[in-house]
Amino acid sequence: MSDEEDDIILAELSDDELVLQMHDDLYDGMKEEIEEGVNILLGRKWQPYRVLTEALVAGMTIVGNDFRDGILFVPEVLLAAGAMKGGMETLKPLLIESGAPRMGKMVIGTVKGDIHDIGKNLVGMMMEGAGFEVIDLGINNPVEDYLEALSREDADILGMSALLTTTMPYMKVVIDTMIEQGIREDYIVLVGGAPLNEEFGKAIGADSYCRDAAVAVETAKGFMANKHNQLPAG
Amino acid sequence: MKMGDQIVSGNGLEASDNNGRILLLACGALAHEILTLIKTNAWSHMDLTCLPANLHLYPDRIPAAVEKSVLKNRAQYAEIFVVYADCGTGGLLLKKCKELGVKMVEGPHCYSFFETNDTFAKLAEDECTAFYLTDFLVRQFDAFVWKPMGLDRHPQLLEMYFGNYEKLVYQAQTNQPDLDEKAAKIAIRMGLNYERRFTGYGDLETTLHQVAR
Numbered sequence: 001m002s003d004e005e006d007d008i009i010l011a012e013l014s015d016d017e018l019v020l021q022m023h024d025d026l027y028d029g030m031k032e033e034i035e036e037g038v039n040i041l042l043g044r045k046w047q048p049y050r051v052l053t054e055a056l057v058a059g060m061t062i063v064g065n066d067f068r069d070g071i072l073f074v075p076e077v078l079l080a081a082g083a084m085k086g087g088m089e090t091l092k093p094l095l096i097e098s099g100a101p102r103m104g105k106m107v108i109g110t111v112k113g114d115i116h117d118i119g120k121n122l123v124g125m126m127m128e129g130a131g132f133e134v135i136d137l138g139i140n141n142p143v144e145d146y147l148e149a150l151s152r153e154d155a156d157i158l159g160m161s162a163l164l165t166t167t168m169p170y171m172k173v174v175i176d177t178m179i180e181q182g183i184r185e186d187y188i189v190l191v192g193g194a195p196l197n198e199e200f201g202k203a204i205g206a207d208s209y210c211r212d213a214a215v216a217v218e219t220a221k222g223f224m225a226n227k228h229n230q231l232p233a234g
Numbered sequence: 235m236k237m238g239d240q241i242v243s244g245n246g247l248e249a250s251d252n253n254g255r256i257l258l259l260a261c262g263a264l265a266h267e268i269l270t271l272i273k274t275n276a277w278s279h280m281d282l283t284c285l286p287a288n289l290h291l292y293p294d295r296i297p298a299a300v301e302k303s304v305l306k307n308r309a310q311y312a313e314i315f316v317v318y319a320d321c322g323t324g325g326l327l328l329k330k331c332k333e334l335g336v337k338m339v340e341g342p343h344c345y346s347f348f349e350t351n352d353t354f355a356k357l358a359e360d361e362c363t364a365f366y367l368t369d370f371l372v373r374q375f376d377a378f379v380w381k382p383m384g385l386d387r388h389p390q391l392l393e394m395y396f397g398n399y400e401k402l403v404y405q406a407q408t409n410q411p412d413l414d415e416k417a418a419k420i421a422i423r424m425g426l427n428y429e430r431r432f433t434g435y436g437d438l439e440t441t442l443h444q445v446a447r
Contacts, residue, residue, distance in 0.1 A: 029388075075384025078391055113362045115398035139398055140362060165320045165342040166358055195293065195324035 010036055015044065019055050026059035027066075029079025031086040038087040048094035049101070049131075056087050057129040064126075064214040074118075081122055088125065101131050104224045107149045108159035109137030111170040116163035119193060119213075123159060126213040127220065132157075143174045150187060156227070157220055160206075162193040172204035179205070188223045190216060255279040256445060257310070259303050259336075260317035262287030263370045264344065267407055267435055268317060268442070277446045283307060287370070291382050293322035297330040304334050315445045317438070319343050339441050344368060347437035348405050363400040365426060369407045372417045392424065401427040407435055 010033065013021055018037060025033040034056070041051045063080040066072040072080075106127055110120050117139050124134045135153050137145055150158055162168040171191050178184040184205070191201050192210040201209030207223060210216035260268055262284040272280055285299050296318065304314055316331055316338035331338045341347040345366040346354035371378060380386055383395055402424060404417035414430055421428035 073384070075388055075391060078384075078394055079388060082390075082394070113359060115362055117398065118394060165322060165324060166346075166355075167362075168324065195320075195322045197324050197326065200324055 011040055015041070015046075019058075022055045023059035023062060026056065026080050026083050027063055027072075027076075029076065029083050031083040034083040034087045035090060038090050042090070042094070047100075048091050048098050052088075052091050052095065052100075052129060056084050056091075057126075060084050060126065060129065061214065064212065068212060068214070077122070078118065081125060084129070085125060088128065092128070102133060103131040103221060104156040104227075105133040105135065105153055106157040106159055106220065107135045107137060107146065107153055107155045108161070109141040109146060109149075110139040110161045110163075111167050111174070112140055112142045113170065114162050114164055114167035115139045116193075117161070119163070120159070120161035122213040123161070123192065123210070123216045126217050127159075130217045130221065132220065143170075143177045146174050147177065147181070147183075150183075155187065156224060157188045157190060159190045159192070159216070161191070162196070165195045168193060168196055168200065169204075171206065175205045188220070188227070190219060192216060255312045256281070257307050257314045258282045258317050258442070258445075259300065259307070259314055260284050261290070261321070261344070263290070263368070263374075264317055264438070266370065267438060271435060271439055271442055275443070275446065277442075280442075280446060281311070287374075288378065288382075290321060290378075293324075294326075296321060296323050297326045300327065301330055301334060304336055313445075317442075319347055337445075339438065341437060344438075345405060347441070348407060348433040348435065349431075350433075350436045361403070363398060364403045364429075365396065365399045365401070365424070367402065367404050367417055367420065369410070369413060372404060372413045372420065375416075375420050396424050396426070399424070399426055401429055404428070404430045405433045406430055407433060 008021060010018060010021065018040060022034060022037040025037065037055060038051055041055060042048065060080060063072060063077060067077050108120055108124050108127075110117050124136050128134050135149055135155065137149055146158060146160070149155070160171045160174060162171065175184065175189060178187070189206045190208050190210050191204070191206040196209055198209045208219045210219050256279060258268055258280055260282060265282065265284045268282055271277070272282065283303060285303060289296050289299055300316055300318065308314055314336045316336055318327060319339050319341040320327060321343050328338065339347055341351040345368070348368060349357070367375065376386070383391065385392055385395070402417065402421040404414065406413065409432065417430065418428050
């Protein structure tokens with residue numbers, strides 16, 4: 001049997017088969033196949049938001065669960081994320097055009113003195129996939145950058161990331177400055193990063209420590225739902 | 235005592251039965267350095283046991299592994315000293331050591347205490363784009379960095395992991411031209427500038443001197 005006969009022709013699959021195949025391709029980090037799959041579904045008149053949620057986010061959820069359960073490891077998750085990013089590049093402008101549901105707006109960045117952005121990028125991408133608008137400040141952010149972006153963007157959520165034991169205390173500097181300026185309660189503050197833990201998150205006054213990208217998404221959704229519930233009726 | 239890095243990386247090192255009064259419970263990545271210091275200073279009352287160095291791939295597992303070893307060994311020693319810094323445990327190792335009533339090395343990680351914690355703290359702001367290697371990590375680079383990060387299988391991830399770094403700093407504990415040459419080649423592989431800094435044993439040595447008294 002030749003290799004050609006083994007190849008799966010994505011365009012020949014039914015919608016359901018294609019979505020399942022895209023979950024497999026995401027799992028295997030196959031960026032080109034994901035990009036092709038996204039374009040096929042869009043060509044079949046799927047709404048961009050449906051492609052995002054049913055093909056990409058659902059696939060990445062499987063990846064996230066297997067990472068959490070120790071079945072997949074960081075390199076494989078990064079490959080999957082790279083594949084999802086490929087699909088997102090096509091979908092992102094279409095999602096904005098088509099007025100897909102917006103869950104809220106998040107400013108996210110790695111703290112001052114820290115250049116590690118893998119976790120932050122994963123969270124940003126999964127938040128976008130869940131319908132949040134994400135303003136990514138990149139790496140090595142001083143407190144001024146966070147506060148300026150929160151105000152400028154009228155954001156709901158601040159996400160801070162750190163990989164180093166030496167840089168994670170800077171999150172408290174940011175939160176303390178927000179308290180000093182009387183704006184702490186205006187934002188939901190989520191923190192994450194390899195050396196962090198729940199205890200640290202509580203100690204510095206964050207609203208929540210998020211163990212991974214999937215937890216960050218669920219936590220953000222929960223806080224936003226509570227926020228909406230607290231808004232005055234009318 | 236002769237010992238390969240393989241032993242300390244995979245299975246750890248059991249305490250020898252020499253009735254040492256003080257047990258050093260260390261990261262396997264420090265075994266060579268600690269044994270050298272014990273020999274050089276004739277600390278015959280100090281014994282060494284090591285946990286596998288690859289615990290660093292899962293820092294959240296370090297406190298429990300230290301606790302297990304302390305509980306296993308404490309009856310045989312007057313004192314146990316933990317030769318780990320925080321090492322990515324986010325303060326949990328210090329908390330565990332306090333619970334167990336044992337002391338540990340100060341500082342965030344070995345890159346800091348080899349440089350000395352004060353010096354490293356001063357350098358940190360200007361050097362946040364530096365990737366550090368010690369003697370151990372230069373020797374074990376493929377086993378501890380390249381392969382666990384999947385770079386042997388997926389070289390396209392290099393940019394994602396190290397794209398924000400600018401230079402590789404080899405903190406040399408000893409003067410070994412072959413390690414210098416290897417570290418320089420690693421820097422080329424990673425696309426980083428290269429700098430070698432001789433640190434010696436830094437705060438590791440001064441701390442163990444205090445413990446040995």
